[in-house]
Structures are given as structure tokens and as C-alpha cells.
Amino acid sequence: MSAGxxxxxxxxxxxxxYPHKTAYRRFPDRPVLRELWAWERKDALSLYAHLPFCxxxxxxxxxxxxxxxxxxxxxxxxxxxxxxxxxxxEALGDAEPVRFAGAxxxxxxxxxxxxxxxxxxxxxxxxxxxxxxxxxxxSVETSPATATGDRLAVLADRGATRLSxxxxxxxxxxxxxxxxxxxxxxxxxxxxxIRAAGVPxxxxxxxxxxxxxxxxxxxxxxxxxxxxxxxxxxxxxxxxRPLTPLGRRAAEGGAAWDAERLGRYRxxxxxxxxxxxxxxxxxxxxRAAAPPQGADDYACQTDGMIGxxxxxxxxxxxxxxxxxxxxxxxxxxxxVDAYTRTADFGRAEIGFRLExxxxxxxxxxxxxxxxxxxxxxxxxxxERFGADPGEDFGAELDRFAALGWxxxxxxxxxLRLSPEGLAHSDALGPELFSPAVRELMGGYxxx
Numbered sequence: 001m002s003a004g005x006x007x008x009x010x011x012x013x014x015x016x017x018y019p020h021k022t023a024y025r026r027f028p029d030r031p032v033l034r035e036l037w038a039w040e041r042k043d044a045l046s047l048y049a050h051l052p053f054c055x056x057x058x059x060x061x062x063x064x065x066x067x068x069x070x071x072x073x074x075x076x077x078x079x080x081x082x083x084x085x086x087x088x089x090e091a092l093g094d095a096e097p098v099r100f101a102g103a104x105x106x107x108x109x110x111x112x113x114x115x116x117x118x119x120x121x122x123x124x125x126x127x128x129x130x131x132x133x134x135x136x137x138x139s140v141e142t143s144p145a146t147a148t149g150d151r152l153a154v155l156a157d158r159g160a161t162r163l164s165x166x167x168x169x170x171x172x173x174x175x176x177x178x179x180x181x182x183x184x185x186x187x188x189x190x191x192x193x194i195r196a197a198g199v200p201x202x203x204x205x206x207x208x209x210x211x212x213x214x215x216x217x218x219x220x221x222x223x224x225x226x227x228x229x230x231x232x233x234x235x236x237x238x239x240x241r242p243l244t245p246l247g248r249r250a251a252e253g254g255a256a257w258d259a260e261r262l263g264r265y266r267x268x269x270x271x272x273x274x275x276x277x278x279x280x281x282x283x284x285x286x287r288a289a290a291p292p293q294g295a296d297d298y299a300c301q302t303d304g305m306i307g308x309x310x311x312x313x314x315x316x317x318x319x320x321x322x323x324x325x326x327x328x329x330x331x332x333x334x335x336v337d338a339y340t341r342t343a344d345f346g347r348a349e350i351g352f353r354l355e356x357x358x359x360x361x362x363x364x365x366x367x368x369x370x371x372x373x374x375x376x377x378x379x380x381x382x383e384r385f386g387a388d389p390g391e392d393f394g395a396e397l398d399r400f401a402a403l404g405w406x407x408x409x410x411x412x413x414x415l416r417l418s419p420e421g422l423a424h425s426d427a428l429g430p431e432l433f434s435p436a437v438r439e440l441m442g443g444y445x446x447x
Contacts, residue, residue: 007403008427009255010262011237015371015429017313018364019352019437021325022444030347031319033091040304040316042092047103047131049081049121050309052336053112055145058168059179059246060207060238062327064311065108066336074113076340077309078120084308085128087345100131104139108311111146115154122158129306133159139201140164144182144190152197162201163194164234169210169217170224177211178238179246184224191228200291201231208264209238209257218264222271231290234283235268237261237426242446243327265423279373282425310339314348317361321351331447357385360434362392367432371425375407375416389415396431 013020052065053074069077092098103125113121125131139162140155147165155163167187169175175182194202204225208218225233238261240246269279277285305315313322324335354360362385369376381389390397397415400406405421405428421428433441 007424008431010258010424011239011426013430014236014239014426015367017320018367018429018433019320019360020433020441021313021322023437023440024320024322024325024351025440026350027321027348027353030349031321033088033346033348034093036316036319036321036348037091037093037304042096042098042304044099044101045304045306047100047125047129047306047308048312049103049105049110049125050307050312051077051105051107051110051113051121052309052311052332053107054109055112055143056181057179057329060240060244062239062241062244063108064325064327064332064335066329066332069112073336073340074117077336078117078124080310080340080342081121081308082124082128083343084345085124088306088308088314089129091346098130100129100136102137102139103131103133106139106141108141109143109146110140111142111148111151111155113151115148115150118151118154119158122154124308129308135159137161141166142190142194144187147190147193149193149196152193152199156197156199160199162203162232163197163199164203164205164232165190165194166205167191167221167225168205168207168236169213170221171213171217174210174213174217174221177213178207195228202228203232203234204228204230205234205236206268207236207238208268209261213264215264215267218267219271222268226272226275229287231287233272233277233285235265235272235285236283237265241327262423269419269423279422281372282422310336313351317354317356319348319351319353321348324350326447328447359392360437361385362389363432363434366393367429370415370417370432371429373417373422375410375414378413378415393432399431400428 050064053069054065054067057065057067105121110118110121122133126133138158138160140160141164143166152163168178168180170184170187172182172184206221206225269285272285273279276288278288280286305313307314307322310323311325313320323339326332326335354364365381365384366376366389369381376389378388385392397406400421401408403424405418405424407416407418407421410416417425417428
């Protein structure tokens with residue numbers, strides 16, 4: 001299906017969680033965390049620590065992160081993170097064992113922190129939250145400029161099993177077009193240091209759709225990444241979002257740009273599949289022989305998430321909650337400063353309420369399952385919600401089938417996307433947003 005003719009535009013919204021954070025609002029009653037977590041399962045939790053610091057702001061970036069840190073700010077931020085960790089661990093209680101199935105440090109760029117500050121971050125995670133980082137998968141994001149030997153040594157020693165580096169492109173002209181100043185020699189040196197650190201899984205992020213990128217230059221970046229034999233590769237389409245440097249220069253392109261990005265995606269997908277990688281989602285490709293990464297018994301659709309830091313989200317079956325969100329640098333600085341001054345972390349401030357078996361919970365389960373290449377067993381959905389997905393979302397699934405987005409050859413009882421469905425994940429995901437969530441997102445005032 002071509003964009004803008006028989007189906008939705010292929011690049012509408014990157015859906016990595018539902019509801020989207022722009023649907024969050026302040027809780028008038030500020031729920032007490034201890035009450036939110038009282039009846040939750042705590043035997044397969046995931047921990048995410050958010051570090052909102054970067055050395056530069058890339059042109060496409062709409063993440064919650066600030067450039068640089070005045071003297072003392074990171075120390076104050078880690079102080080607040082520790083206070084929050086203590087409050088959250090107390091809220092989890094000791095009525096039943098608390099077990100973590102995995103952990104991740106993201107941002108921002110966690111390795112913006114010095115080696116000593118990373119040691120303290122790991123100490124907070126272990127001593128305050130009770131996460132044994134050497135016993136669970138630990139993923140950490142990094143960048144070419146901050147992947148220094150001393151920082152990587154700390155992470156490797158403390159149990160990191162995966163390092164994800166945002167390279168985006170190995171072509172310096174494209175890096176400049178994406179407002180990402182970097183030299184290829186520095187990227188290669190960082191990759192060499194990461195491999196020397198001995199962390200089992202290396203992930204490299206690449207972006208397609210950059211101004212001036214061609215099929216030839218895209219293949220060049222793919223092959224440059226493959227030369228390092230990464231266990232994982234993520235291929236991201238370029239978006240030009242409001243309030244980002246690229247978004248201020250030009251609005252999103254039309255059908256021609258959609259077709260260009262879709263072409264680059266297919267070229268990248270086919271290139272990686274031909275070289276022994278397996279597609280796990282629209283963006284994620286994993287080498288078939290790569291070591292396991294992640295706990296088999298953790299499922300984001302059903303298990304809890306603990307978020308530490310001012311940009312992190314936490315999930316229970318009834319509430320998704322976080323702190324305020326912004327893209328504008330002035331607003332981000334203000335939110336980070338307010339976070340460092342927070343004394344009481346015992347309540348949820350901003351978020352979204354869900355009924356455990358209600359419509360939004362069903363949409364979340366279907367959406368987050370269907371966007372994975374392995375698909376969704378309908379029996380598991382029926383066991384949880386007492387209905388088949390076709391009963392709840394018949395119109396949407398019929399539309400997906402008509403567009404060729406569902407795998408007609410999937411085994412009975414398995415709902416799975418076709419290759420075209422995976423290619424159109426950023427169109428399919430938003431199609432499952434509820435009217436209420438759409439209205440909230442539409443009413444969000446970007447800042």
C-alpha cells in the first residue's frame with residue numbers, strides 16, 4: 001500500500017508505550033504509592049533509571065534531556081534519585097518477596113556521568129532498590145563521546161549485559177544534516193572501547209530518512225555497523241518533531257518523504273535479514289547467535305515497571321505515573337531542578353488511570369503484543385480479559401487484514417503482523433488509540 005492512497009501514512013507516531021505520555025494529566029488526589037503497589041505482583045519487576053543529561057542536543061531529539069550540567073547538579077540529581085528509590089522501595093513493602101527481572105539506565109545519556117557517579121548510580125540501584133545488577137540483565141545507553149574506558153569499566157564490572165550506542169549514521173555529512181556533530185573516527189574508537197569492555201551485547205542505533213541520505217549511503221552505514229558484528233541493531237525512521245532543532249527548521253515531509261523512508265526501511269530490513277539477523281519488531285534486529293538478553297518470565301503487558309528519575313514512568317495495573325514532561329530546553333531545566341528539590345516521593349503526581357480489565361488495558365495489551373514480530377497468542381488474551389481480541393477490536397483487525405498488515409498464514413490462535421504490517425507499525429499503533437486518549441493527546445500543550 002502506498003502512503004496517502006489506500007492506507008494511513010506509514011510514519012504517524014512511534015508507539016513504545018500506551019497510553020502516550022502526552023495523555024498523562026495531574027492526579028487531583030495524588031495517590032499514595034504504597035496503596036498503588038499494595039495488590040500488585042512484585043515477583044518480576046523491571047527497573048528503569050532515567051538520567052536526563054547529554055553533551056549535545058541532536059536535531060531530531062525530542063527526549064526529556066538537557067545539554068550539560070552546572071557544577072553540583074548531577075550530585076543533587078543523584079541525591080534526589082536516592083530519596084526516590086528509598087520511598088519507592090518502602091512503598092513496595094515486605095509482605096511478599098520483591099524480585100527484579102531486569103534493569104536499564106537510559107536518558108539522556110547515562111554515561112554523561114563520570115565513572116564515580118556511575119558507581120553511585122549502581123549503588124543506589126542495588127542498596128536502595130534491592131536490584132542485584134550482577135544477577136539480572138542490565139542495559140545501558142551510551143554515546144560516542146561519553147563511552148570512555150573508565151566509565152565502560154565500571155558498567156562492565158557492575159554487571160552490564162548490554163550497551164546501546166546511538167551512532168545514527170557513519171556518514172559525516174549526514175550527521176551534520178541531522179544536527180549531530182560527530183566524526184566517524186570518534187565513533188569507531190568508541191565502538192572499539194565498547195568491544196574491549198567485554199559486555200556481551202552491543203546494540204547500534206541507526207537512522208534512515210536523513211536529508212541527503214541515499215540507498216548507497218544507507219548501505220554504507222549498515223555495512224559499517226555490521227563490521228562490528230553487533231548482537232543487535234535498531235533502525236529508526238527520522239521524525240522532525242515540534243520544538244526540536246529539525247522541527248523548528250522544517251515540518252514533516254509529505255508522501256514523497258514517506259515513500260523515501262519506507263524504501264530505506266525495506267533496504268535495511270532485507271540487508272540485515274540476509275546477514276543472519278532476526279527481526280523482533282519494526283525497529284529491532286537481533287543476530288540469531290546472540291546471547292539471551294532479558295528474562296523469559298517478564299512481560300511488559302502484565303508485569304510492573306519501576307521508574308526512577310524525573311523522566312521515567314512507572315506502571316501498575318491501575319496507574320501509569322511519572323513526573324512532568326517537556327521538550328523545550330528551558331522547561332526541561334526547570335523540571336529537573338524541581339525534581340532535585342523534591343523531598344516527598346511517596347505519591348504519584350502525573351499519569352493515567354486504567355481499569356485492569358477495561359478498554360484501555362485491552363488496547364495496551366493488544367498493541368504492545370502485536371507490534372512484536374512474534375505476535376500474540378489469542379489464548380493468553382482470552383485468559384486475561386475473557387474475550388477474543390476479535391470480539392473487542394473486530395473493526396480494527398478487519399481493517400488491518402484488508403490493508404495486508406496481518407499474517408494470513410499464521411498458525412491458528414496466533415495473531416501476527418505480516419512483513420508489511422511490521423513496516424507500518426508506526427501507522428498501526430496509533431490506529432489502536434482510544435478516542436479518549438486521542439482527545440487527551442490532542443489537548444496536550446507542547447512545552
